[in-house]
Amino acid sequence: MAGTVMECKHLWKTYKPHTVAVKDVSFQIREGEIKLIFGPSGSGKSTFLRCMAMLTMPDKGEVFLRDELLTKPGVNLNRARARIGFVFQHIYLFRHLDTISNVELALRRVLKMSRSDAQQRALDALREVKMEQWAKKYPAQLSGGQQQRVGIARAIARNPDIILLDEPTSALDPELTGEVIDTLRDLAAKGMTMLVVSHEMPFAREVADEMIFYDEGTIVETGPPEQFFTNPQSDRAKKFMTRLILKTKRD
């Protein structure tokens, strides 16, 4: 059995005054697994993902990266985050840097690689997302899909233990989601451990080992994709899937 890459136990996050974004969530992901979180907007999926990366501090509970407990005081979170790739819904590239420098920055400043090594590694990462010919372009000169591929390159360049993707396609025009999904499919084929918040159901069906239905701050149902597409167990998941499938058909 492959080792656990990330795990959380009884995680809580409440936004004042009464919004519970993460309610006693426990979760585990193993080496090479791809798990997909979906659920209504505003249900706390993004907050959960950010808590896993310790970009948002959870109120209670434990987060582990491999064997290291990240929720203990005094942990070097920067070093931990360097081992976690994060891809944002709204991409958040460094606006003043060209594509390759966006990828290179952390390699130089965090991994302390030499300029030439960092450049080489950044180019390799850009090649993986098929963006190497855009290396010298600035974010504002790229389409949304291209920007998101750079975002993915930035996340994978450090060879992270896992990448967390927060609705990587939902801010993009429909015709641009395809190229990003293709990129993710390539990563999946390479055995990357991924936790993805997404509603791209065909993608989920194809690559996800497990789907997680998240609603009102908690995991309502988990299971293989087929379970959700054919026979969701919970009423809420059933309703949500019906709506989602209808919408996908309309699109």
Place this chain on the structure above:
Amino acid sequence: MLIPFLDIGPLLLNGFIFTVELTLIGIFGGLAIGIALAIGDMYGGPFVSAIIRVYVEIFRGSPILVQLFIVQYALPELTNWLIVYHGFPSYFLVALNPYATAFLVFALNSGAYQKGYIKGAMETVFEDQMVAGLSVGMSRAQTISNVILPQALRIVIPAWSNEFCSLTKSTAAVALIGGFDLTAVGKTIAGLTYNVIGAYTLVAIVYLAWITLFTKVADIVYEKKKIPGIELSV
């Protein structure tokens, strides 16, 4: 009407050099102070933030001439009194020459103004760029210096260039504590030549030329450093 240029040339040059030095030290010293204050205000917690606010209000809320007088004339008296009557050690004495006073006051004063511009610019780029920086493993300090500041300083250039104009004109006040700047030179020339119109017109032209030159350079830097694909706005 023309002033014999040969006689007043060296005078004018002296005054000009001092004014240039003072404005450059003021604007760049102020920039360093402004950056430190902006970061301190955003990250230092409520106590540091309160101190910074008091600092800024003091320097923005009183005339620079009064600030010059305080440092030049009041501080020596005050520190001397502390030494003589309260047993403070003698190195407590603060008695600066007019030039040192001018450099100090202008940098501190401009820093108070620039802090506002820089903090404003940092806040406009702040949120998503900070979380992006943290997500790749950089510390807050690394993200500020590699991501937030490079963007904020680009945005701040036009405001900064305005600050330069007003700072340069304020430097005329140093004549009143005995600094021999352009304005003081103008007064001297007027006295020597009895040509008041010519003397002050000449001085005004030199100010104008210096401000125009500097702001043009700032404009060029602003254009050159613009991030491709984005129209930056203030």
